[in-house]
Amino acid sequence: MASFTSTLLFLATVLVGITPAVSQPDDPSGLTCNDWGESIEGSVSIVEGELGWLSCPLFSHPSVYNYTSTQSSGQNLFWYRVPEGQDLEQPIASSSRLARDRERLWLLPAAANDTGQYICMLRNRSSCTKIAMRLKVLRPDEVVRGNDCEPPVTVAASPVIIPLQGGKLVDCPDLQDAAAVGLLKSRATVTWMHIIPNSSIYHIMSQPRCRPPESWTNDREVKGVRLQVHVMMVTYQGLYICTVRYQRGGTMLSYSRSINVTAVNPPSMHKEPTILVPTREKVFTVKQDTEVQLLCKALFPYLDSSQWAMWWMVDGKTLDKVHDHHRFSKTTRKVKDDFGDRTEESVLVIQDFQAEDLKREFNCSVKNERGFETRRVQLVEEDDKEYDVYISYARNSEEEQFVLSTLRSVLENELGYSVCIFDRDSLPGGTITDETLSFVARSRRLLVVVSPGYASHGSQALLELKAGIDGMALGGHLRVILIQYKPVRRQGWVRELRRARVALALVRWQGDKSKELTSRFWKRLRVELPVRRVSGGEEGGKDVALMRLHSQNSTNSQTGLISDTVKHPHKVFNSAG
Numbered sequence: 001m002a003s004f005t006s007t008l009l010f011l012a013t014v015l016v017g018i019t020p021a022v023s024q025p026d027d028p029s030g031l032t033c034n035d036w037g038e039s040i041e042g043s044v045s046i047v048e049g050e051l052g053w054l055s056c057p058l059f060s061h062p063s064v065y066n067y068t069s070t071q072s073s074g075q076n077l078f079w080y081r082v083p084e085g086q087d088l089e090q091p092i093a094s095s096s097r098l099a100r101d102r103e104r105l106w107l108l109p110a111a112a113n114d115t116g117q118y119i120c121m122l123r124n125r126s127s128c129t130k131i132a133m134r135l136k137v138l139r140p141d142e143v144v145r146g147n148d149c150e151p152p153v154t155v156a157a158s159p160v161i162i163p164l165q166g167g168k169l170v171d172c173p174d175l176q177d178a179a180a181v182g183l184l185k186s187r188a189t190v191t192w193m194h195i196i197p198n199s200s201i202y203h204i205m206s207q208p209r210c211r212p213p214e215s216w217t218n219d220r221e222v223k224g225v226r227l228q229v230h231v232m233m234v235t236y237q238g239l240y241i242c243t244v245r246y247q248r249g250g251t252m253l254s255y256s257r258s259i260n261v262t263a264v265n266p267p268s269m270h271k272e273p274t275i276l277v278p279t280r281e282k283v284f285t286v287k288q289d290t291e292v293q294l295l296c297k298a299l300f301p302y303l304d305s306s307q308w309a310m311w312w313m314v315d316g317k318t319l320d321k322v323h324d325h326h327r328f329s330k331t332t333r334k335v336k337d338d339f340g341d342r343t344e345e346s347v348l349v350i351q352d353f354q355a356e357d358l359k360r361e362f363n364c365s366v367k368n369e370r371g372f373e374t375r376r377v378q379l380v381e382e383d384d385k386e387y388d389v390y391i392s393y394a395r396n397s398e399e400e401q402f403v404l405s406t407l408r409s410v411l412e413n414e415l416g417y418s419v420c421i422f423d424r425d426s427l428p429g430g431t432i433t434d435e436t437l438s439f440v441a442r443s444r445r446l447l448v449v450v451s452p453g454y455a456s457h458g459s460q461a462l463l464e465l466k467a468g469i470d471g472m473a474l475g476g477h478l479r480v481i482l483i484q485y486k487p488v489r490r491q492g493w494v495r496e497l498r499r500a501r502v503a504l505a506l507v508r509w510q511g512d513k514s515k516e517l518t519s520r521f522w523k524r525l526r527v528e529l530p531v532r533r534v535s536g537g538e539e540g541g542k543d544v545a546l547m548r549l550h551s552q553n554s555t556n557s558q559t560g561l562i563s564d565t566v567k568h569p570h571k572v573f574n575s576a577g
Ligand SMILES: *[C@@H]1O[C@H](CO)[C@@H](O)[C@H](O)[C@H]1NC(C)=O
Pocket: 062, 063, 066, 067, 068, 069
């Protein structure tokens, strides 16, 4: 993939990009030359005193220039040098230290004064092409090293991936290139060294970071010139530095390269990507006229191809195909890499969220070679409601005591909900219809305590129930929950309740069994209520709650309490009277 991209880049530069400058070289035949300037492949660094080489960049992509075919078409390759601090191209005279082999110029070894610009030129009698590159010869102490014990390396580490428990035979980079050169008559010897990464939790401070093969266990070894890993372990990760040595005319020539070995999870059956967030149950709360961010998180198990994709769709269309695409943007980032199993996060940002957006289908999709998954993000509109819970019950009934001293008190004091109880009887007459509707509408949940007399005792409870059922029907921002204090025969329910019953949650009070906050009753009820954090935690709050349940039994008198159960009684009274 990487080499394909760089080929494209190169081709783009060669064929479509900048037109090469046409210059008049110092050439007696006076032919014009295509000058590609400095190579996009960057400069070359070699350690002083080490073996090194320059490859003419014209041949980096044989589909553009092929050394063999240029030679057969009568084109010759020439090397020039512009030494550091000068601006004159000088032909490079071949010597025993600077030698040419096909498209390469060898430094046997590199000297400090070799630093400069190098130009290779391909020329026949009628045409000429040239390209330049930089060479920097570094003193060993100028090379950045992780540890003093490491040999200096000027070339970026080659990545090598080995599955845990798996094996691999690893070559020292560029060894084949060097070995193919006739200039180096002797056979190469290669020494290896394992560098324990600074970040490794397995590193023991008293042990050196550079470990020669003599200190390795027998799950890996050096075989000839190669590194053989038999059974890959986490601790075998890190840099391996190989030093290649040649004997040439009584002198030793050498260079070093590094390999970055990474362990990945072994191949297994489960390689399909999975969406971790949103879960099927997760509902995102959104607010109109604000910027909304939707999070998608997915796990992509390690695969050799490392091809994976994560994208958003709105109503089945990719973001760029949506008519109001300017309102959408996304950012994707890797949040975790666990031996090649990557966890990726993609955030879809929606500007100025509108009511119509609630109806749209936002899907996050993931894909790799093995599978595909898509999931819709469920959205609900956040409402700025004043109360968490509105309790509706039959006034002056057996249930009143339960509602006021147990239900209300636990919800408010133990579970931290804001509770609204509206009492008609305490109001100084007049119609309170609008107030009832408005208080029900300002609540997130309507708790209906059903009793034989519910909604027949007076119109207040019935009104609350109707308001609740209407609120449910209109956009679903209010949820109605039924609480049964004592068994009630279904026939005794008002028509509205009988009709709605199927769609509603019913939580049953089971006498003393339900008194503990950890009982089924409170657990079920809390599932139906908006999410609230209880201070002190569930366990710590339990005993206190139990105590309160008991002590509250006798403290409240019916009439004294009712009016102050409305959170803002004054507001109610004022508007009603
Ligand atoms: C270069 O060209 C020669 C002859 O045209 C061909 O045999 C050889 O395979 C080519 N090499 C590459 C690397 O394309």
